Amino acid sequence: MTYLVKPKLLRADAPRNALGYTRRDYEGAISTLCAGCGHDSISAAVVQACFDLDIEPHRVAKLSGIGCSSKTPDYFLGNSHGFNTTHGRMPSVLTGAALANRDLIYMGVSGDGDSASIGIGQFAHAMRRGVNMTYIVENNGVYGLTKGQFSATADKGSKSKRGVVNSDTPIDLAALALQLGASYVGRSFSGDKEQLIPLIKGALRHRGPAFIDVISPCVTFNNHAGSTKSYDYVREHNEAVNRLDFILPRDKIEASYPAGSLRRIVQHDGSILHLRKLDADYDPSDRVGAMNYLQERQALGEIVTGLLYVDSGAVDLHRHLNTVEKPLNQLGDAYLCPGSKALEALNAALR
Amino acid sequence: MKPTNIGGHEYFHKVVDCQWACPAHTPVPEYIRLIAAGRYSDAYMINWRSNVFPGILGRVCDRPCEPACRRGRVDKEPVAICRLKRVAADLKDDVSGRLPQPAKMNGKRIACVGAGPASLTVARDLVVLGYQVTVFDNGASPGGMMRSQIPKFRLPDEVIDEECGYIIGLGVETRYNQWVGSLRDLVAEGWDAIFVGTGAPRGRDAPIPGREEAAKHIHIGIDWLANVAFGHTTKIAKRVIVLGGGNTAMDCCRSARRLGGDDVKVIVRSGFEEMKASPWEKEEAIHEGIPIINMRVPKEFRHDNGKLTGVLFEIVRAEYDAKGRRSLIATGEPDEFHECDEVLVAIGQENAFPWIEKDIGLDFDKWGMPVLNEKTLQSTLPKVFFGGDAALGPKNIITAAAQGHEAAISIDLFCRGKKLDDRPPPEFNLVSQKMGIHEWSYDNQVSEEERKKVPVKALEKTLKDIKLELELGFDSFMACAEAERCLNCDVETVFAGKICIECDACVDICPTECITFTANGEEDDLRGRLKAPAKLLEQALYVSDDLKTGRVMVKDENICLHCGMCAERCPTGAWDMQKFFMQCAEAGTEAKRT
Ligand SMILES: Cc1cc2nc3c(=O)[nH]c(=O)nc-3n(C[C@H](O)[C@H](O)[C@H](O)COP(=O)(O)OP(=O)(O)OC[C@H]3O[C@@H](n4cnc5c(N)ncnc54)[C@H](O)[C@@H]3O)c2cc1C
Ligand SMILES: Cc1ncc(C[n+]2csc(CCOP(=O)(O)OP(=O)(O)O)c2C)c(N)n1
Ligand code: SF4
Ligand code: SF4
Ligand code: SF4
Ligand SMILES: [Mg+2]
Numbered sequence: 001m002t003y004l005v006k007p008k009l010l011r012a013d014a015p016r017n018a019l020g021y022t023r024r025d026y027e028g029a030i031s032t033l034c035a036g037c038g039h040d041s042i043s044a045a046v047v048q049a050c051f052d053l054d055i056e057p058h059r060v061a062k063l064s065g066i067g068c069s070s071k072t073p074d075y076f077l078g079n080s081h082g083f084n085t086t087h088g089r090m091p092s093v094l095t096g097a098a099l100a101n102r103d104l105i106y107m108g109v110s111g112d113g114d115s116a117s118i119g120i121g122q123f124a125h126a127m128r129r130g131v132n133m134t135y136i137v138e139n140n141g142v143y144g145l146t147k148g149q150f151s152a153t154a155d156k157g158s159k160s161k162r163g164v165v166n167s168d169t170p171i172d173l174a175a176l177a178l179q180l181g182a183s184y185v186g187r188s189f190s191g192d193k194e195q196l197i198p199l200i201k202g203a204l205r206h207r208g209p210a211f212i213d214v215i216s217p218c219v220t221f222n223n224h225a226g227s228t229k230s231y232d233y234v235r236e237h238n239e240a241v242n243r244l245d246f247i248l249p250r251d252k253i254e255a256s257y258p259a260g261s262l263r264r265i266v267q268h269d270g271s272i273l274h275l276r277k278l279d280a281d282y283d284p285s286d287r288v289g290a291m292n293y294l295q296e297r298q299a300l301g302e303i304v305t306g307l308l309y310v311d312s313g314a315v316d317l318h319r320h321l322n323t324v325e326k327p328l329n330q331l332g333d334a335y336l337c338p339g340s341k342a343l344e345a346l347n348a349a350l351r
Numbered sequence: 352m353k354p355t356n357i358g359g360h361e362y363f364h365k366v367v368d369c370q371w372a373c374p375a376h377t378p379v380p381e382y383i384r385l386i387a388a389g390r391y392s393d394a395y396m397i398n399w400r401s402n403v404f405p406g407i408l409g410r411v412c413d414r415p416c417e418p419a420c421r422r423g424r425v426d427k428e429p430v431a432i433c434r435l436k437r438v439a440a441d442l443k444d445d446v447s448g449r450l451p452q453p454a455k456m457n458g459k460r461i462a463c464v465g466a467g468p469a470s471l472t473v474a475r476d477l478v479v480l481g482y483q484v485t486v487f488d489n490g491a492s493p494g495g496m497m498r499s500q501i502p503k504f505r506l507p508d509e510v511i512d513e514e515c516g517y518i519i520g521l522g523v524e525t526r527y528n529q530w531v532g533s534l535r536d537l538v539a540e541g542w543d544a545i546f547v548g549t550g551a552p553r554g555r556d557a558p559i560p561g562r563e564e565a566a567k568h569i570h571i572g573i574d575w576l577a578n579v580a581f582g583h584t585t586k587i588a589k590r591v592i593v594l595g596g597g598n599t600a601m602d603c604c605r606s607a608r609r610l611g612g613d614d615v616k617v618i619v620r621s622g623f624e625e626m627k628a629s630p631w632e633k634e635e636a637i638h639e640g641i642p643i644i645n646m647r648v649p650k651e652f653r654h655d656n657g658k659l660t661g662v663l664f665e666i667v668r669a670e671y672d673a674k675g676r677r678s679l680i681a682t683g684e685p686d687e688f689h690e691c692d693e694v695l696v697a698i699g700q701e702n703a704f705p706w707i708e709k710d711i712g713l714d715f716d717k718w719g720m721p722v723l724n725e726k727t728l729q730s731t732l733p734k735v736f737f738g739g740d741a742a743l744g745p746k747n748i749i750t751a752a753a754q755g756h757e758a759a760i761s762i763d764l765f766c767r768g769k770k771l772d773d774r775p776p777p778e779f780n781l782v783s784q785k786m787g788i789h790e791w792s793y794d795n796q797v798s799e800e801e802r803k804k805v806p807v808k809a810l811e812k813t814l815k816d817i818k819l820e821l822e823l824g825f826d827s828f829m830a831c832a833e834a835e836r837c838l839n840c841d842v843e844t845v846f847a848g849k850i851c852i853e854c855d856a857c858v859d860i861c862p863t864e865c866i867t868f869t870a871n872g873e874e875d876d877l878r879g880r881l882k883a884p885a886k887l888l889e890q891a892l893y894v895s896d897d898l899k900t901g902r903v904m905v906k907d908e909n910i911c912l913h914c915g916m917c918a919e920r921c922p923t924g925a926w927d928m929q930k931f932f933m934q935c936a937e938a939g940t941e942a943k944r945t
Binding site: 010012031035191 | 424425426789795796797799852853854855856858859860862863864883886899900909910912914916919920921922923
């Protein structure tokens with residue numbers, strides 16, 4: 001843990017994005033997490049992704065629940081909106097916020113305890129409803145903040161620091177998200193930013209519920225031999241199905257790929273996902289195939305990572321509900337409350 | 352790339368940019384921390400050992416350390432290293448009790464010719480080993496050009512007296528007012544070794560039409576400055592032109608301003624940027640109301656029957672050939688005439704050794720410089736050593752001191768019949784600064800304050816009195832604030848790859864993105880692939896052994912703030928902050944046996 005505030009001194013040639021910001025402008029308060037916690041790497045990846053996408057910090061709303069993972073929004077995007085809900089309740093608060101103001105970019109940040117244990121119901125419904133958001137679970141298989149009890153994502157047979165073996169069946173949040181209708185589903189590892197950053201970028205520019213399960217080792221309570229969420233274990237069992245390059249419409253595409261090795265997906269806003277196939281047969285547009293693949297590989301002990309599924313034509317909650325386009329706070333009183341005459345007319349129409 | 356060899360002193364020394372750049376390798380950050388802690392005498396003694404003249408250098412050093420200072424690459428300006436040195440000298444207690452005691456005489460006799468900084472350094476280093484050292488100088492007091500050239504408003508006599516006094520007080524024998532007229536005779540006197548520290552005493556002239564006729568009104572800069580320094584010259588005419596663009600020109604024009612010149616101009620061949628004078632010297636001159644006019648080559652001194660009326664200049668522009676060599680080309684514009692009453696010629700200095708016979712076995716090269724072994728400073732006459740401006744041409748005080756140390760080592764080895772190449776290595780150590788989880792024995796919080804300006808006396812006052820020192824120096828509060836700007840580059844980031852779990856914590860926290868974990872490669876490939884590309888080639892990359900994932904840790908030393916955050920965030924202690932302290936060997940230190 002560091003008490004110091006990061007010095008502001010910068011190299012003269014520190015890169016600036018289209019808004020004139022440096023990466024440092026996307027940071028938040030100094031982290032109070034344990035030194036070496038995977039969650040800090042995810043924060044760094046979010047910073048990089050937002051910097052690369054020239055996102056205006058004040059256009060982002062970051063919401064989280066309770067847990068070490070849910071503390072992280074304090075450590076990135078210090079100039080964005082934030083909301084710490086009660087434990088496991090982030091999805092419904094986020095849904096409400098998104099309904100009230102569709103102009104913001106919504107980022108839900110949660111833990112495996114927050115989303116798979118106490119908040120599993122909330123998680124499920126936010127996915128089902130098609131809320132337009134980027135939902136990141138920082139998954140360490142334990143309740144880090146309360147000192148390392150197994151969470152609902154802990155693998156059967158995984159050993160706790162004190163030697164207890166977990167006997168419950170794990171919840172695979174990525175598989176659940178697929179089943180529940182998320183239109184962008186990925187899995188990654190906090191220790192692999194090359195994979196994680198483009199996944200976050202693609203999610204931020206996706207319309208619809210984008211879910212990323214990020215395995216993020218808890219160095220303090222779940223990074224020992226016998227754990228299936230340690231740095232070493234994840235590195236050994238990580239099997240990526242593809243590698244994503246995220247390309248903004250304005251970017252020139254320079255890389256060339258051997259025929260058949262690339263899948264090109266254009267999202268609703270013109271941004272392009274270049275998927276370099278690592279598994280030639282894997283089809284990220286096949287929801288059922290993806291679910292099967294995850295099950296099969298999981299059974300072999302592999303941790304499947306990459307962009308598992310994407311539906312670039314997906315529509316979201318606002319389309320489903322046919323909501324008004326303007327954020328509610330920009331609608332005048334007269335519009336929000338049309339008066340008793342209008343109410344009478346409405347009632348009459350329903351009689 | 353191969354893993355960096357961090358054993359020995361070479362690698363970590365280079366990380367301490369200021370110490371590396373200092374010719375005498377003064378442990379700069381160590382003394383800066385001592386100043387911040389109010390331990391001025393300790394700070395002074397560290398300087399004294401390395402550079403011999405902290406009070407003098409703290410005022411007038413050419414400060415090669417400052418352009419090298421890392422702070423200058425992450426902030427607008429470097430740490431005011433030089434003026435902090437002055438603080439140590441100004442605020443110290445009486446240090447006489449801390450000076451070394453002369454050792455028992457060893458019976459060897461050494462002659463030093465000249466009492467400038469080079470000779471005095473040799474004398475200091477040898478006298479404490481028991482040598483009997485005798486210093487000859489044609490002047491009446493020690494200091495050489497520090498006393499005869501540098502104007503008093505930059506360097507008062509008291510400071511020179513004090514610091515030369517420390518050396519003489521160690522038991523050095525002095526022969527003032529004694530010009531050594533013949534090296535042959537000196538050799539014949541049977542000294543065990545002779546050190547030549549006679550400087551570069553001759554000022555270059557401008558032999559253009561009118562020079563002889565108007566000679567009464569045209570002075571060679573360094574001769575004129577010496578006359579000013581010793582009080583022989585106390586006045587100058589109202590309109591003065593100074594020819595030249597080096598520090599001597601700056602001293603000439605500023606002295607002229609103080610002796611009655613109220614229309615003083617500096618007129619130079621080169622462009623403003625290429626002028627040899629230090630940026631701060633130019634700034635001072637401009638501040639004192641002296642215009643600097645560039646790209647003008649003097650063509651003729653105009654006079655009226657021997658009374659100077661002005662100087663005629665050709666207007667030129669600079670052109671560079673493919674190799675970057677400059678030539679000055681006339682622009683074709685009409686020549687420019689500048690009126691004046693007196694001219695000071697400050698266009699360079701030369702070496703001269705009229706007192707060294709050409710047939711005594713001491714070889715000179717085609718430029719009239721002694722042929723020396725650059726490392727040992729020994730001449731072709733084995734007993735005779737050179738140092739300072741006399742050795743490799745006019746440089747500065749700190750170079751003279753550094754060479755004095757080297758010559759003293761050589762002389763000591765020579766007198767003991769040892770091989771001169773077998774030079775003693777520097778002393779160094781590397782010690783962890785960790786005190787607790789986030790506690791270090793140095794202040795790792797990086798100050799974001801700007802460089803402090805040294806307070807000065809009012810211009811009206813200083814322009815009236817040539818002896819009045821312009822700068823007041825930092826007080827203890829300003830000194831502390833300035834000292835805090837130092838990044839502690841000597842507190843090195845030391846990486847132990849064996850216990851690294853590659854969690855990226857250091858990469859994520861590093862405020863300047865110095866650290867990258869990546870596949871190894873050739874240096875130029877690697878430099879381009881880092882989190883922040885490492886473009887400054889003279890700054891080293893620190894490369895680890897192969898890590899568990901097969902990658903390597905690569906750290907670009909260039910703009911590491913030495914904040915220790917990487918070490919604080921490392922869960923396994925793979926990073927540690929360790930203080931590297933190094934001092935160059937002194938004469939008398941034994942070479943390591945291998
Ligand atoms: C105008 C001017 C300003 C300068 N300003 C600075 C500055 O701000 N900072 C800086 O670092 N450097 C400065 N320098 C350079 C600096 O003064 C010299 O580099 C330095 O003094 C060289 O030291 P030294 O020991 O080699 O010789 P010197 O200092 O030149 O001393 C040589 C001494 O030997 C004496 N001598 C010579 N021949 C004989 C002989 N045959 N017998 C007896 N005695 C003899 C000379 O009279 C002189 O006293 C300046 C130089 C000039 C000319
Ligand atoms: C309603 C409620 N129940 C229980 C808790 C105690 N609690 C705090 S954090 C936490 C688990 C957090 O686990 P996870 O979301 O995985 O976060 P991590 O710390 O592992 O990142 C629990 C159970 C609480 N704060 N509120
Ligand atoms: S307890 Fe675990 S999850 Fe929480 S900060 Fe520490 S390492 Fe991270
Ligand atoms: S910051 Fe301090 S230690 Fe680093 S180069 Fe500058 S003066 Fe030296
Ligand atoms: S000390 Fe460590 S964290 Fe600080 S700048 Fe240097 S490498 Fe980066
Ligand atoms: Mg957890």
